[in-house]
Amino acid sequence: MNIHHLELFYYVAKHRGVSAAARHIPYGIQQPAISAQIIQLEDSLGITLFQRRPFELTPEGRELFTHIEPFFTGLPKLADRLRGGREIRLRIGAPAAIQQNYLPRILKAMRRRFARLEFSLLTGSQSEFEACLLADELDIAVTSVFGKPAPGLRQHELLSLPLALMVPEKSRIKSPQDLWKQDRIDEPLICVDSADALCRCFQHELQRRKIEWFPSLELASLDLVAEYAAQGFGIGLVLDQPDHRPPPGTRRLSLIDFPRLTYVAMWPGKPTPMIESFLQGAQGMAVELGNLKP
Incomplete structure (x- = not known):
């Protein structure tokens, strides 16, 4: 075999x-x-x-x-x-966008302290990360959250961002209120997986306002959501990220009166020196992002 x-x-x-x-x-x-x-x-x-x-x-x-x-x-x-008990491997869970845009810088800084650092990456959602952390299949996760974390996990809030809608530049929708006042919203809603904290947060607030608007198209990443909105396939549910400009041909409508989406670092038990180092890097990057203007 x-x-x-x-x-x-x-x-x-x-x-x-x-x-x-x-x-x-x-x-x-x-x-x-x-x-x-x-x-x-x-x-x-x-x-x-x-x-x-x-x-x-x-x-x-x-x-x-x-x-x-x-x-x-x-x-x-x-x-x-x-290895003599030396911690040189870190198992990290994070959405693809965080892995692409933010983790390389954090990990590069960590290698200045842990020269032999090795790491593995896992994509997923809040619930998947929680299950992996509790099963000792991950050491730490950075994720958006909706609701309380699973018992047995610690978390540290990094950043909260406003929700936003991405509309074609020529769309007749000039503000979110143009949608909410409709008896029935006919525009297709484009979003990431409906189980993602972003969608859950958005739908929870819509239900509180007694508004029905369900996803017509679910995609793998926020970048894809923005791209499909730019191509005129509907209105995209995104985040008002200060370091991201809307794609050409689109406008971003911030949902300033909606709950913000919170990103946290999450881990089980007492943080190890490597986890503490990761948290320092993540917090520093979150502060930089928070100081940027959209």
């Missing part, structure tokens, strides 16, 4: 599915590649390890997982002991 195939099967079995495994494997690998290599493992054994829909391990799959789980689960602690 190929040890790499066994590792992939371990993640699939642990997280109950190929797509979930792809989000948790600490290196880049796409779902089709995972599926293909699991099939190779099954072919080499001449058995089926799990049912795909709904996910369920077969008896043979459960036996294999029981055998390999202690090995793969114990590898991080073994590596730490071999």
Whole structure:
């Protein structure tokens, strides 16, 4: 049996599915590649390890997982002991936009203090990050939040930003009130995943105002939301970010009377020196962003 195939099967079995495994494997690998290599493992054994829909391990799959789980689960602690207990790896959860725009600077500064720093990154939502932190699959997460964090987690508020609507420059909508006064809002709403804290915060306030306006198109990132709004596919729900200018051909309407979206750093237990260093970098960047003018 190929040890790499066994590792992939371990993640699939642990997280109950190929797509979930792809989000948790600490290196880049796409779902089709995972599926293909699991099939190779099954072919080499001449058995089926799990049912795909709904996910369920077969008896043979459960036996294999029981055998390999202690090995793969114990590898991080073994590596730490071999290093003499030195903390040089940080597992970070953050939305793709934060990973792209802000984390490189924070991590580069951290490497001046922790020269051998290694890190892994995971994308996801607030609830996914909370579950990973509690399962000791992440060390810290930076995320937007809606509601209280899960019990057992600590958090530090970094920044709060106003919600905004992105409309085509030639749109007849000049202010959010032009929408709220409509008996029925016909303009398509473009947003990120409806489970994201941004959408939940927006929809909660709409419900409080007894306004119905549900997403017509859900996209993977705020940059895509802005781009599709710029192309005239609807009105985008975004953030009034001081370091981001609206795409050409659009206007940004700040929802100043809506609750702001809060970003926090979240971690379990007492912060380690590496987490404290990360928090210092994140807080410093948040202060810079807060001092910028939109």
